[in-house]
Amino acid sequence: MASSRLCLRLAVCLLNVSEARQRDIVERIAKAALWDKAGQKQTQTTVLNIFSDYDYNRSVLTLAAPVETLGNSVVTACTEAYDLIDMEHHDGIHPCLGSVDLVPIYPLSESVSLEECGRVARDIAEKLSQDVPDCSIFYFGYADQPLKRNLVQRRKEVNWYKRTSLNVNEIKPDVGAVISLRYGLTGIGASPYVMNCNVTIDTQDLTLGQQIANAVRGANVGGLCGVQAMAFPHEGTVEIACNVESFTDETSSSLAAERKECISYFIQGKEYLYFSPRSIERQIKKLATSHEVATIGTALVGFTPQLCKSLAEQAILKGCGEFWKTRQTITM
Helix, strand or coil: CHHHHHHCCEEEEEEEECCCCCHHHHHHHHHHCCECCCCCECCCCEEEEEEEECCCCEEEEEEEEEHHHHHHHHHHHHHHHHHHCCHHHCCCCCCCCECEEEEEEEECCCCCCHHHHHHHHHHHHHHHHHHCCCCEEEEEECCCCCCCCCHHHHHHHCCCCCCCCCCCCCCCCCECCCCCCCCEEEEEEECCCEEEEEEEECCCCHHHHHHHHHHHCCCCCCCCCCEEEEEEEECCEEEEEEEEECECCCCCCCHHHHHCCEEEEEECCEEEEEECHHHHHHHHHHHHHCCCCCEEEEEECCCCHHHHHHHHHHHHHCCCCCHHHHCCCEEC
16 A cells, blocks of 8 residues: 555646536536546546535536646546536626636645646646637646746736636637637646635625735735735625645745744655645634624635645545545535
8 A cells, every 4th residue: 555655646636617506517527537538437536625616606626646647637627617617608706717717737746846737737738729629728837838927927917807708809818819708718837736715704894805805915015925815705794715825935035934824845855835724714813803803714625735635645545536525615
């Protein structure tokens, strides 16, 4: 068992699709990842988690596999999603531009490099352009060569944060000549692991939520390094949705002060850190309390990188492709 574990060089895709209200469609996409185009079972692929949000009308599927074969699973899942989701009929409060909205590839095993994940991402885009000729793609991170522009920058360039409908004449994709209104625009790339952590505050005051999101955002003074945050109305409250990026001592201006609130892991011998979900929850609770508002729950969209790696090893070694059926939404 131990020698088998050592042979697994794992990577993961947190596949974001623009559908959450029809569970059967989301599960068909998940199951598609477990088979290749020839109908053969992908025995070393596992779908660890499905996180769906009705208001957002968005689902995040956690697909893990050896880095050498992950791309094949992602392609079959994306192809199924393109076939089942029509962006012309999409309705949800979360920003999105594509039926397959985001395809990020992250290394899980320390021996898997970011450059290798970037090549996997570009290979996924090339195969999708062949299998779904009308799809359109932009690159980010280590797939965006040679610039390596990050996801936030690329999303700003295509107006992802503000657009509710897609003007196909305004955007030139990296792959695909004309953007299809049915498929929309997909972001494909690679980076160190990005965790998603959502904290709910007990108010309907979206302006307050936006102030709190702005305060924790890493790009702002006093914010948390690596944290991207937005506020959304959600089930009669406000949710602070945080993307939690990994960072290094090269990108943090106050690493000594931040390290005690962070968790570390390694990619090819280099240390990466991220703010723990607990520390993010504490910071948002502190800010909300100063306005006499309580926090009422925190949810992880998937897993921390360490837990993701551990569960992927367990699931693959046991041959459990539909691992998500054994899991429930992780709350804190």
